[in-house]
Amino acid sequence: MIRRSSGELVIFFINRPGDANKMMVIRSHDDGISWSEPAVAFDLPGQAYYANQVLEDDQGTLHVVFHLFSSGTNGYRGRHLDLWHTQKRLDADWEKPKKIYDGYVGSMRGFIQLSNGRLLLAFARAMPAREQKPAPGAADYGWNETIACYSDDHGDTWELSPGTVNIAVDPTNITRYGGVEPAIIQLTDGRVWMLVRTNKGQLYESFSGDGGSTWSPPQPTPFISSDSPATLLRLRDGRLVILWSANQRYDDQRSYANGGREVLHAAISSDDGKTWKGFREVLVSPVSSAEKGDRGTAYPSAVENSDGKVVFVSGQAEERAIVMFDPDWLAHRAAGDDFRKGFVQWTFFGIDAGFSLDIPARGEKKALCVQPQASAGHAAVWNFPAAESGQLTVHFYTTDVNPGIELALTDHFSVSHDTLAAKHAVVRFSLPESKISGSGKLKVEITWDSQRGDAHIKVNGKPAGTAAFSRNTDFGLNYLRVGQASTTSSGYYLTSVKFEAK
Template identity: 35%
Template sequence: MDRLRTTRTLLLFCSLITWCGCVVLAAPPEVIKPQAPLYTVVRGEHGVILLTKNGDRFEVISTVEQARAWSGDAPNFKVPAGTPPSTQLLLDSSGVLHAFSLKARGDGRKPAVDFFIDLWHSRTEDNGARWSESKPYFEGYVGDVLDFDQLPNGRIVVPFAYWVPGLEDGPPVGSNRTTSVVSDDGGATWSKPVSALTSPCYPDHNGSNNGAVEPGILPLRDGRIWMLMRTQAGFLYQSFSRDGVNWAEAASSRFHSSSGPPSLLRLPDGRIAVFWNNCEMPPREQGQGVYGGRDAIHAAISDDEGRTWQGFREFYRDRRRNETPPHSGDRGTAYPISGSSKDGKMVVLAGQGGSGRNVIFIDPDWLTETHASDDFSNGLDAWSVFKEFGPASGWWRDRCQGPELIDHPTKPGAKVMHVRRPDDKHPDAAVWNFPNGRRGVLSVRLMPREGFGGGNLALTNRFFNPNDVRGDSLAMFSLSLPTDGLLGKKPALRTGTMHTIKLAWDIDRHRCDVRVDGQQVTSLALLNSTDNGVSYLRLASTAAEIDPAGFIVESVDVVIEEARTLPGEPGIDIPPESPSPATHGVRHESP
């Protein structure tokens, strides 16, 4: 009740601001940890239904959040006894509920040879009074089935990836192939897979190196179906189909990604959204695998069928990202499942392991905002400030917090972020996400302290682990803050003085002008091209030795002047033909 009262008050306040002619900012995403473990999301004409699993029954959660997400009576979600926990549900246009399940078969250890995970389907009959007998519609070894859709002509399309018998993970294209099956009779019969989509795999990848997997799909208005796939190539790969059966050869999309599946959504107003991990996978540590690439999850939105995009914003960050991780179990922000609430909000179910599945309400207009700022009055919640240290084993490596908040030197009650190198671990670093822009101005208020050992400011187009130095070398623009305070051979920074550094970047001009306290001091050249823009600030100490002084940051502020990406159909960006293992997530995008 308190949340509802607060929401009504906020809406009234926003209406008054709109009436007086002021700019109204959309509410930031609302991340809710539900009382009952959330399991899946079901899309329907009245919004989305949030479900939890209780024995042989999927139950609609009885919460304020559910009331916001759906209008009208919910269907009967009791499923047949013995339904696997991997089941996902589709509510079709005629009100029939479909259950898609994974069932294991065999007791061996070789996927698709002596151990299988088959796909099974059942549906409600007699107006939901009973379920049909569950039957297999594909036999083989299948990973997660996270998405499916019904086309305007009634055809149901189920995309998935299967393991090819006898293949191993790794180059050239991994062990898996992505494909789909369709049904034109409500699931009574199913087609056979036709296409076998692949993506490149490279040596020494930090993670499962199994190729194109865990696809998501979205019908486009021109009749095509758009597919995005999880890969280990540094980008989501994509394909298009006219019928859901025959797919064009997969190619790289514009979306950088570590190794997590996407979710695609058509909003009630016609816009489309993509939810994915816009992250760079960290490198291995002395040959050992290290968890990463899922500390934040992102969203982008398009109002022209994917030709241009805005946003690229973090809408959920792992609450435990800046602390020692658990030694076992999954964690992170990945595996989004999305829908639209009855009032047009985007509803995303995301998260894994101890962080659990969270329901996140997102105002689509929040993704089109062109301003962001932070003065640490809300702590470090908007920042990732962890540093990894010590040996890696079993995909685990320890973490600790780097930059910390300390009292402002001249403003009682205010805080500043302290970036330094207090010990022999990696120097401190922090990353902050803002609305994507091809052109804009970012201001940083900072003070080098006496004994300052050097620092760096970088603008990037994706999340890098804070202490991953590739966050500088693969940035679009990078500004070194030397100990002598010279920028462009001009005296610019003095210890003990709070300075305003402004970075005015323009991707299309390949240039970033740097001003300090209103004076132009230097210009930076574009280091790495991007068809999207920049959406991250990385602040880092570059001290070669222990530096307890470092620098302090009072605030950051960004104004985006060109928010849209370069136009073009998804897939306009093509990766290098033979990237090296160290840079396979990097490509030279069209200028």
């Protein structure tokens, strides 16, 4: 997706499923509210996969990069996805596409124009010599390396960067493609920041101080991530927005995308990426999503519309969506839900029974009902703004002295039916019978301080325990998991939840 200098929003895509031989577009002239019917932008000189990248340069020229299937010896096991480029100058027709790289290139995620006018494209390419694992004891960087390609003459000629980025693979994983699908953005100090997808549980980063020619050794970032790419967006007021998949899975080491793609997250920075706020869910998969093939909420492409809202397109298969949100929302320091509007920011992936929206007693309002048949380890999951220190106030209605309330706080998303997610949370509490005086209304307050590394819990205003963090957290806590403490619990109702950053 791009925003033209005229304010028009345009989404470019391949006619796939189908012949995959045309670049298609849909357009919006009202900041992303409504969209035109698909139209052909130009014909492709071959069969394409899904990926493309587009930008409008400082002269108003449109540049499109895409890849086409072919065969050869510089790809992956004889397969090629060669890189092609075309451009459209102002009112002229699209120029004849030309190949700019011969080999196997995965999904492209980063295509920008630098302040000096250079067009910079980052991508991962297959290295035929690395298709097989290296000898025991040798470093294994997988069969891809990340590289840049740039043009200093407005797209007429292209050159590969002499510097590359290689990330060692996790030997415990079956897949060994290495670092792929880099996103890039230019920082205010002129450096280019690259974020690279890995299957190591976090995004990696590299920096270039010479316009993408050379790159620093890659390092892990604090951004927890499944095996999914990120995207970066510079707002007109200078703030940065990141969209990525902060998902992990603990009870299935072979889960799709090493952690899943059920949820897409967003965060915002006012200091050029030094600190971040938000970590909010901006796109959630349908509960009944596909179980095979590429799927989920990943692969975002984002712009800022004329009204200052972020508009993005993301998702694969039936989960593709166009979404709009106010970036100021990411800086909010409070959130809550009393279920008047149903479930707000709650997810229940994989839960067939045990959690519902119900009325606990005559005269009461709707509440989250955690029933006795809820499986141990399953949880209702609620997202709130990330905070290094904060307080959660949760109100319950119980009908027994043994409701079996388990609360876990953590810094990333895991599906509701991940039976080990609570054990991997940053901190958790199980309320024993001794802390509950009887049935009726119950007020639970949890305060935490990441610098101190602990959390305190109160029940009906009285101290009920302290728990140390199980690990450090870089951005604070932003998830509550609510479940059953045991299979003999009587169940309970959660009537409201409120979060405030401190």
